[in-house]
Amino acid sequence: MNLTDLAPDILTHRPEVRRLSISGVTADSRLVTPGSLFAALPGSKVKGSQFITEAVRAGAAVVLVGLDEQVPADMPVPVLRDADPQRRFARLVARFYAPQPETVVAVTGTNGKTSVASFVRQIWQTAGRDAASVGTVGVVVKGESRYGNLTTPDPVTLHRTLHDLKAEGIDHVALEASSHGLIQRRLDGLRLKAGAFTNITRDHLDYHGTFEAYMAAKLRLFETVLEDGAAAVINMDDRHAETFAAAARINGLDVRSVGRNGKAIRLVEVERDGFCQIVTVDLGRGPRSVRVPLTGAFQTSNALVAVGLAIATGVAPDDALDAVETLEAPPAGSNSSPRPGRARRCSSTTPIRRTRWKRR
Structure with a gap:
């Protein structure tokens, strides 16, 4: 898949960048393989930009960062900048793994x-x-x-x-x-x-x-x-x-x-x-x-x-x-209720009056 397929609105005067072949997408530098797009995203504890050099060394073909994010000097691969890199990355990933269920x-x-x-x-x-x-x-x-x-x-x-x-x-x-x-x-x-x-x-x-x-x-x-x-x-x-x-x-x-x-x-x-x-x-x-x-x-x-x-x-x-009438509760301990584990299956056989509406 070409970079332009993942980011059709990319702004560049270099056609070779638009034609870059992307073999994978990841925000984890440890999972980068040759040809990957690496997203250096901000985290709650560390910045993804700290791992750009490691990602490029592993074969990243392009790096996605925020608008003001500092990147290593003399980057050997193209750098995509976006005001909201997390949102951009999610949309890139969606295109890479298309199609989705309807x-x-x-x-x-x-x-x-x-x-x-x-x-x-x-x-x-x-x-x-x-x-x-x-x-x-x-x-x-x-x-x-x-x-x-x-x-x-x-x-x-x-x-x-x-x-x-x-x-x-x-x-x-x-x-x-x-x-x-x-x-x-x-x-x-x-x-x-x-x-x-x-x-x-x-x-x-x-x-x-x-x-x-x-x-x-x-x-x-x-x-x-x-x-x-x-x-x-x-x-x-x-x-x-x-x-x-x-x-x-x-x-x-x-x-x-x-x-x-x-x-x-x-x-x-x-x-x-x-x-x-x-x-x-x-x-x-x-x-x-x-x-x-x-x-x-x-x-x-x-x-x-x-x-x-x-x-x-x-x-x-x-x-x-x-x-x-046939629903079953998810496993106890999930966030299914304020009191996990309290849901119990119905055993009643009391008849109830049902009225099925006419289809329109």
Whole structure:
């Protein structure tokens, strides 16, 4: 692949630079091989520019740095400068590992990311769409857990994984979008069909410094990563929900509100039934009841956010709600709930009245 394929807007008067053959992309100097593009990115503890000489010695063909980053004198390879090198790198990596699955969604929030990603995958799978989820519990494909343990993998790992999933015929993927991953631009090369917000509380302040900075990182999903016209599923029962909904509307997203205060999927009533819940919702066509086979209000909320993402990506409302009745919780200890390990499977056989809406 030529450099111009990775960075079509590159400004240079040297045609040989545009024609440079790039054999790999990495931000880790230890992984540089001859012909690689090395991204010398700023880090929380060290600067990537400290390893430029090592990368060039290993065979890097071009180096990406920030606008004002100092580089060694007499660099023997071209240097690309960008005002936001992390974002540029993520987009370069996306092009290098193209194509991606056709339908990718991302969910952010302090709690619930793992559950929502898992639930969306399960709903897609039940609806006949081969699907995967990527996040805290690894890469799960068609219900089979494989590898990984980062909430949001680095851009190279993420896009290589998506490329491999596409090669397997997987065209539906749900991702967890952590605040670290968003602020470090790891998702900026993605073409997302939809994004979701679950909730936000004070967390990761050791990294972000303030709650405001933490929330700003989460907001990047709706302000920058999602493209105009994509769906934004917002849990309106969180105290900060309107901030996220407003950001989505301002940036041209299709806002779909969920919860007791939601409009797209309004939670009408919840009735406990053993270790499950009978939940009545209204999607604008009258109430319908569905059995959620998990305990806790947080799991009801997570399930409805997942339903919103599934509907936003083409699953019929009735089919999405039917699939909720077979959901299984992700492994205990993930960020699926405020109280890991408390979710239990439903054992009730109490009949409920179902009303399937007429398809329009």
